[in-house]
Amino acid sequence: MLKHVSFLTRDLAATLAFYKRLGGAVEKNLTTAEGFRRGVVRLGEGRLQFFEIQGETPTPHGHWAEHVALHVPGLHSLLPELRAAGVTVTRDLQPSPGGRDMAFVLDPDGRQVELLEGGL
Structure with a gap:
């Protein structure tokens, strides 16, 4: 069973807001004991x-095959x-291979996000 997928971000607030707009619920938005800003959706x-990594630039791959x-x-x-x-x-x-409507967008860090019509 999948627990979570973890990514780096340049702007935690913008990233959490983006995924909240897509129906996510922000569960954590805190600073870790090591001093990192951490968010969980x-x-x-x-x-x-x-x-959130200050001073470093996450470099997500722009290819559609790597996506959420x-x-x-x-x-x-x-x-x-x-x-x-x-x-x-x-x-x-456009229609997905499975027949649902779909589209791809970029999150605030340039990650591909596939959006599929409908609930789970």
Whole structure:
């Protein structure tokens, strides 16, 4: 069973806000004993964990195959809202191989996020 996936971020507040907009619930937003800013977002049963790294630049790979995939309700209305908020859409709304509508966007650190219509 997957506990979480962990990533680096340049801006923890922006990253947590982005995933909250996609239906996530922020569970943790704190400073660790080692002095790192850490955030955890719950998405269904899974978790995304982010560590803010000051002075370092995370370098996520921009290829679509490396991505986070999320089920989101109301993708047709969410996508224009994300665009209006300045989120980059890298693959516009289209049917997924499984038949659900999907789109790809970039999170604040340039990670590919696949958005699939519907709940879990």
